[in-house]
Amino acid sequence: MASSTTASESEMAAARLPLGWRDQCSALLIPLNVCRHKENYLPWKCEDERHIYEKCQYDDYMRRMKLLARQKKEAAAEADE
Known part of the structure; x- marks a missing residue:
């Protein structure tokens, strides 16, 4: 994942993002929340x-699932040896 989609810790704190939402896409969530607040959470905005x-x-999610599948495959290969 590109680091440009991850906000800094100070940016996330300033935007008051909950800890559960401070992930790889946090830099994209901040402007989304600003827009939602400005538009009164209208679903078509x-x-x-x-x-x-x-x-x-x-x-x-897809990146993490591919990584998990690769780890399981490597663990199975090590178990067979």
């Missing part, structure tokens, strides 16, 4: 920001 954030979340 901020669609571009939401789509970009959700794509980042999906890509991060």
Whole structure:
């Protein structure tokens, strides 16, 4: 994952992001939350920001699942030896 999608600790604290949301896509969540607040959380507003954030979340999930599958495959290969 590109480091440009991760906000610094001070940026996340300034944006008051909960600890559970401080992940690889935190830099994309900050402008999304600003837009949501500005637009009174209307569901048809901020669609571009939401789509970009959700794509980042999906890509991060897929990266982690591929890593897990690789680790399981390596562990199985070591067990067979």
